[in-house]
Amino acid sequence: MNIRTASLFSLTRARILRIVTLCVAAVGLASMSVAGPVEDSIVDRIKPVGTVCVAGDDCAKGLTMAATGPRSGEEVYNSACMACHTSGAAGAPKFRIKADWTARLAAGLETVYANAINGKGAMPAKGLCGNCSDEEIKAAVDHMIEGI
Numbered sequence: 001m002n003i004r005t006a007s008l009f010s011l012t013r014a015r016i017l018r019i020v021t022l023c024v025a026a027v028g029l030a031s032m033s034v035a036g037p038v039e040d041s042i043v044d045r046i047k048p049v050g051t052v053c054v055a056g057d058d059c060a061k062g063l064t065m066a067a068t069g070p071r072s073g074e075e076v077y078n079s080a081c082m083a084c085h086t087s088g089a090a091g092a093p094k095f096r097i098k099a100d101w102t103a104r105l106a107a108g109l110e111t112v113y114a115n116a117i118n119g120k121g122a123m124p125a126k127g128l129c130g131n132c133s134d135e136e137i138k139a140a141v142d143h144m145i146e147g148i
């Protein structure tokens with residue numbers, strides 16, 4: 001090692017030493033600064049986004065469910081009745097086909113509604129629409145027989 005290299009080396013060593021010292025100082029500072037309120041704010045920032053809020057919890061107070069209101073007869077028909085009543089599956093009276101409905105309607109609209117709500121033969125109660133209200137079923141019947 002000549003003098004030039006040696007001085008270069010010692011210079012580099014001095015630099016490395018300084019850098020290491022700086023790093024240690026930085027780490028020390030960092031660890032000091034994460035204590036206390038800063039730590040709390042970090043915990044606060046990295047906490048999961050959102051919380052589960054169940055009806056009845058304090059956090060749910062003031063929240064209102066979107067008013068859905070009753071579904072239209074058409075909506076109910078399309079989602080719950082169409083499968084059988086468009087094709088006439090299992091002898092289901094077909095959508096707006098007068099010949100299929102006259103004899104049934106002769107028994108009175110209330111009876112027809114009741115049969116749709118409670119079921120009749122191969123017609124399942126409420127067409128298996130478990131969350132349909134009676135009113136929604138009636139609206140679906142009205143939609144099916146409209147114009148008859």
Ligand code: HEC
Pocket residue numbers: 076077080081082083084085089090091092093104111112113115116120121122123124126127128129137140141
């Ligand atoms: C799984 C097939 C099926 C589904 C789904 C279905 N129906 Fe029916 N429906 C039938 C069949 C079959 C009949 C004929 C029953 C009979 O007369 O024995 C019928 C009959 C009816 C009748 C006539 C009742 C009467 O008085 O004779 C009405 C009204 C009716 N369905 C309404 C509905 C409505 C409203 C929905 C949807 C919410 C629906 N149905 C869904 C099969 C179905």
